[in-house]
Amino acid sequence: MTEPDATAKRKRMSSGQRREDFITKAIAFFAEEGFESSTRGLARQLGVTQPLLYRYFPSKDDLILAVYDAVYVNRWRPEWEEILTDRSTSVEERLNTFYRVYTDVIFNREWMRIYLFSGLKGADINRRYMQLVRQRILEPIVAEARAEFGHPPSPATDSEIEFAWVMHGGIFYYGVRDLIYDSALETRKDRVVADAVAAFVAGLKIKLAKSVEAEHASEAQRTD
Amino acid sequence: MTEPDATAKRKRMSSGQRREDFITKAIAFFAEEGFESSTRGLARQLGVTQPLLYRYFPSKDDLILAVYDAVYVNRWRPEWEEILTDRSTSVEERLNTFYRVYTDVIFNREWMRIYLFSGLKGADINRRYMQLVRQRILEPIVAEARAEFGHPPSPATDSEIEFAWVMHGGIFYYGVRDLIYDSALETRKDRVVADAVAAFVAGLKIKLAKSVEAEHASEAQRTD
DNA sequence: GATTTAATTTGTCATTCGATAAATTAGTAT
DNA sequence: ATACTAATTTATCGAATGACAAATTAAATC
Known part of the structure; x- marks a missing residue:
């Protein structure tokens, strides 16, 4: 045609x-x-x-x-995980780098619409993909942040992973608004990512500090 | 059956x-x-x-x-907008209250799947809904935050609205993970919302302060 | 109880769907 | 050029689709 x-x-x-x-x-x-x-x-x-x-x-x-x-298997880049664990730069910088290259792959109409269609057709494929994101992306992110903030390397809590998911989902949804609905206001992708990442890093720092506080308190008075 | x-x-x-x-x-x-x-x-x-x-x-x-x-028209509650502009409490508290009641409406499998299906079928309806969210929810949120942080009441920039969208989208995507994929880790919705809101409020405060800085700098040396 | 009205079903249509079998044709080896 | 192989098309099946017209039947009105 x-x-x-x-x-x-x-x-x-x-x-x-x-x-x-x-x-x-x-x-x-x-x-x-x-x-x-x-x-x-x-x-x-x-x-x-x-x-x-x-x-x-x-x-x-x-x-x-x-x-x-x-779409899901062949476009996944193992290098992504390396970016996140390369301790020669700050976690914030690594997150910016990662989301720059990650969104270069998934921020296109094709990828996003296939993802949304497949999720509605049957949740299994998307569930598997989300498990991959969790294990290979979000868990390392939280672990690296813990290390940078001077916390002992314990496994990330569900609440911490969920906090990372909200950042990840926020960035993803920005892509949906931009590429599927043509409704993104700020088109400088890197700036949107930088703001989201900065808020996440600062937010997680506070959140981790709070959970240490709570732990000390409960240790002192043996209460949950 | x-x-x-x-x-x-x-x-x-x-x-x-x-x-x-x-x-x-x-x-x-x-x-x-x-x-x-x-x-x-x-x-x-x-x-x-x-x-x-x-x-x-x-x-x-x-x-x-x-x-x-x-789904879209009849389930919208005008009270939502009032919650956000009620200055008897802090912006953070208002955001928590708002997202509690807002998610009570949209966090159900029906609403979310209809939303996703309609968005893939044709973007118009979702675009209209997103415009509603922007005008009635996100614009007020940024305006109220500006006021609380002592900034002059100028119209929100695209970048600020986009920052609010990322929080909103992050919370929305949490609902998708929970209700469509059964993959939410932290099931205490209010806690996830509280973390997201706290990070947004703190992040916006910094972001607004930075844009004031940048404005002063450009004013001093007449440069963009 | 007969009559009227409106809700509901039966029957049917032309299209479109995924899928299969058989016929055709392009490219290769001899 | 001839024969062989494999890519591609033609023809077709039964089931399912959105939609419509006409027949039926439950409930209201008289």
């Missing part, structure tokens, strides 16, 4: 290339139209007939699983 | 009652199954035949519009 289709009939791709092409374009298609959209509509965008899809994927659901894999 | 259907054939509702009943149950149905689900499936849950729906709503889309109205 938009493309002039240079080689009028550019048929016969190799099996591997075609499969990759299908997945790439299926991501774009499902991101816009949702997973309930027809395989015929997808085939139209692929410039191919609908039954051909079934030579590469046994069923529509299998194609969707391949899409999940391409 | 779950209900034993007490009055085996409880037919003939009044037009008004039936319409209300349809909308109420359509909210629950579409929240679970999505707006693409069939009118026959909905009719089954209503204990009624499918064509009857078309005596009350000209089309499926009209029914969906009625659902939007019931």
Whole structure:
């Protein structure tokens, strides 16, 4: 439709290339139209007939699983975890660096809409993804902050992780507002992230200090 | 299915009652199954035949519009805005009170899933809702904070509103994690809100002070 | 109890859906 | 050029979809 289709009939791709092409374009298609959209509509965008899809994927659901894999698994960068634990800079700086590169990956219409659609279709995939975020991102963040603030390295409490989740979710939701609703006011992403990170770091410092206080108090009078 | 259907054939509702009943149950149905689900499936849950729906709503889309109205318009409470501007207590306390009652309304699976589904179906309704949140909730919050911190009452900057959005979005996303993904760690809602609010208030105080600094500096040397 | 009104169901339509089988055709090896 | 292989299309199935028209039936009115 938009493309002039240079080689009028550019048929016969190799099996591997075609499969990759299908997945790439299926991501774009499902991101816009949702997973309930027809395989015929997808085939139209692929410039191919609908039954051909079934030579590469046994069923529509299998194609969707391949899409999940391409988005959630393949786009995850192990370096992210290294950024957060590199103690040559402050936690605040590391958080800014991390969210800069992390949002470079997830702040695009495709990723976000696939994420939202998949979450509504069935919570499992998103739950798994959120567990990954928790273990690989939020737990290290809290642990590193504890260390920097001079607290003993005990496992993060649920309440602390949840506090990190609120920052993370706030930044994520900023992306949703910007990329899905075109409603972001401040478009300088790095500035929004910097403000959120600064508030989180300062907030966590206070929160950790308070929990130490509370612990001392309860230790003194043996009360919960 | 779950209900034993007490009055085996409880037919003939009044037009008004039936319409209300349809909308109420359509909210629950579409929240679970999505707006693409069939009118026959909905009719089954209503204990009624499918064509009857078309005596009350000209089309499926009209029914969906009625659902939007019931969720977004009818559940909005004007008192919310009063809570935020009641200067007999601190801004932090007001924010805690507000988010307590606000989340009492929107933190339920139905509301949240309808919100997410409608946002993916077409951004308009959600954009309108977000504009309402901005004008009636976030603008007042920033204005009240400015006043409490002794700043002159100038209109909130985009960056300040965005900062408030990040708190709001963080709290919202906490609800999503809790109610849609069953993945909230800290289930004491009020505690999560209190932490988020405290970090926001402290963060905004610093942010406002910084922007005053920057303004003075630029005034002194006539530079942007 | 007969009549009227309006709520509800039965029956049906043209489309669209995911999926399969069989026919075709492009590219490669001989 | 011929034969073979694999990519792709054509044709088609049964089920499900939104919507409409006509028949039915419960409840209100007389």
